[in-house]
Amino acid sequence: xxxxxxxLFITFVSGLLLIVQYYIYPLNFIGKNLAGWFQAITAFAYVxxxxxxxxxxxxxxxxxxxxxxxxxxxxxxxVGTLYxxxxxxxxxxxxxGYQPIDEGTYFDWMFQYIYNPLSATMFSLTxxxxxxxxxxxxxxxxxxxxxxxxxxxxxxxxxxxxxEAIWGAVMxxxxxxxxxxxxxxxxxxxxxxxxxxxIASAIGLISVSLKIILGVERSYLGGD
Amino acid sequence: MLDxxxxxDRRIIYLxxxxxxxxxxxxxxxxxxxxxxxxxASYEAYEKLPPDSLILMSIDYGPSTAxxxxxxxxxxxxxxxxxxxxxxxxxxxxxxxxxINRLIARIKxxxxxxxxxxxxxxxxxxxxxxxVPLKMGLDFRGQFPTDTRGTPLSDVDMLRNLTQLKQFAxxxxxxxxxxxxxxxxxxxxxxxxxxxxxGTTAVQTPQYFPYYDSKQIVGLIGGLRGAAEYExxxxxxxxxxxxxxxxxxAHFTVAGLIILANILTFLRLARGREx
Numbered sequence: 001x002x003x004x005x006x007x008l009f010i011t012f013v014s015g016l017l018l019i020v021q022y023y024i025y026p027l028n029f030i031g032k033n034l035a036g037w038f039q040a041i042t043a044f045a046y047v048x049x050x051x052x053x054x055x056x057x058x059x060x061x062x063x064x065x066x067x068x069x070x071x072x073x074x075x076x077x078x079v080g081t082l083y084x085x086x087x088x089x090x091x092x093x094x095x096x097g098y099q100p101i102d103e104g105t106y107f108d109w110m111f112q113y114i115y116n117p118l119s120a121t122m123f124s125l126t127x128x129x130x131x132x133x134x135x136x137x138x139x140x141x142x143x144x145x146x147x148x149x150x151x152x153x154x155x156x157x158x159x160x161x162x163x164e165a166i167w168g169a170v171m172x173x174x175x176x177x178x179x180x181x182x183x184x185x186x187x188x189x190x191x192x193x194x195x196x197x198x199i200a201s202a203i204g205l206i207s208v209s210l211k212i213i214l215g216v217e218r219s220y221l222g223g224d
Numbered sequence: 225m226l227d228x229x230x231x232x233d234r235r236i237i238y239l240x241x242x243x244x245x246x247x248x249x250x251x252x253x254x255x256x257x258x259x260x261x262x263x264x265a266s267y268e269a270y271e272k273l274p275p276d277s278l279i280l281m282s283i284d285y286g287p288s289t290a291x292x293x294x295x296x297x298x299x300x301x302x303x304x305x306x307x308x309x310x311x312x313x314x315x316x317x318x319x320x321x322x323x324i325n326r327l328i329a330r331i332k333x334x335x336x337x338x339x340x341x342x343x344x345x346x347x348x349x350x351x352x353x354x355x356v357p358l359k360m361g362l363d364f365r366g367q368f369p370t371d372t373r374g375t376p377l378s379d380v381d382m383l384r385n386l387t388q389l390k391q392f393a394x395x396x397x398x399x400x401x402x403x404x405x406x407x408x409x410x411x412x413x414x415x416x417x418x419x420x421x422x423g424t425t426a427v428q429t430p431q432y433f434p435y436y437d438s439k440q441i442v443g444l445i446g447g448l449r450g451a452a453e454y455e456x457x458x459x460x461x462x463x464x465x466x467x468x469x470x471x472x473x474a475h476f477t478v479a480g481l482i483i484l485a486n487i488l489t490f491l492r493l494a495r496g497r498e499x
Contacts, residue, residue: 031358032359032362032363035352035355035358035359035362036355036359038352038355039350039351039352039355039356039359042351042352042353042355043351043352046351102325102372102373103325103326103328103329108322108325111319111322112322112326115287116287116290117287119286119287119288120287120288120290120291122288123288123289127241127245127474128237128238128241128242130478131237131238131240131241131477131478131481132234132237132238134478134481134482134485135232135237135481135482135484135485136485138482138485138486139485139486139489140486149482149486153479153482156475156478156479157475157476157479159449160449160468160471160472160475160476161255161256161257161258161452161468161469161472162255162469162472162473162475162476163472163475163476164255164256164258165255165256178258178260182260182261182262186429186430186433187433187437190430190433191433191434191437194430194431194433194434195434198434
């Protein structure tokens, strides 16, 4: 019983205090202190994530689940990175307060020459997948998809120098495609759409937050 | 034949895309880059600041998006250094701190006369997303008591007299997503009224356009295109200008492939109806 009521009470009080302090100036200090707490909780979330990673992957390694070797690689990488980042100082370099993650350290070397190229490569590969997926899926099947296709084409073709050069060579100079895309498509249609989405999602967020504060929405507690 | 073309082997598509990127990189055409208002406004935000102005630069991206965001951050750093402005780096993004190291290494190469602690400083990464700018505005030294080297801010030459966020003349975030630009827009710009320049990936640019339009942010630099425009304005020789040619051809290739696929699909439909 208390296992559910205490978290609900904490949520209600924290939510209410944060709303009240925003509107009543003398109570602003509450928000300031809670912001500090929030930062501490966020930092602890990283520790929790590491523990969870060990628990999930450790179980797969122990059970020799299919692909367990990749789980092992992941855990070894985690331990290795943590060890180098926390304990290995680059010998011979330094100034007061020199940190193991500063420039020129082993950790920095690992980041620049292992993590950095791997991460960039993974992201670059999406270009190939997007091209292949566009070829197969981006079809003008309805009015909506044709409109989407048309505006995507305009932005894709004429927001790059080659498209602008071609447009400039064919059309009169007074018809500037860059201005059209910047002012009409991005500043007009896009702004209207984005604002609608942002306002609607903000209202939705307020509604969900109120439900959580008042204890109507309890799924974050687990169970029902 | 039609079906074969519609179901074109993806390896052929990969090869076409690869060639469309490699060929322009090897044979640059020197295409002209037109500067848009949002990028010009970002450039002017730095340009109009007097020497010794303090700039807070938030490096909120990782290696995967560095190709788009690092050129604009580097061009802005170079511009600030040329104008003898002081840059304090921070990060809301965990990987940001290592990329600040890389920016600092480049600054040292480009401006050997500039010194750590005097012209630029690394305040590092802080966990807490939105709470970080919130606490920065309430108590800047409480949020960043030291730089990443452990030196108290009162002993860092350029930040000796800094106690409040409002003492910065400009805040800029180069952001790949969460946490980043949105946190700075909500708190740093909207709550504390700081002038904010946002540099972001091309994919995210449409999301931030309303904030530029409503003047909640003073400038917006979108993707590699924005970075290339910035390089043109500042006269900085970076990687964005060359990259734009590859991007131009890649965009045309993908657009061409989509047109081809649509024509083929339309033809197949027309044949089906005839039968």
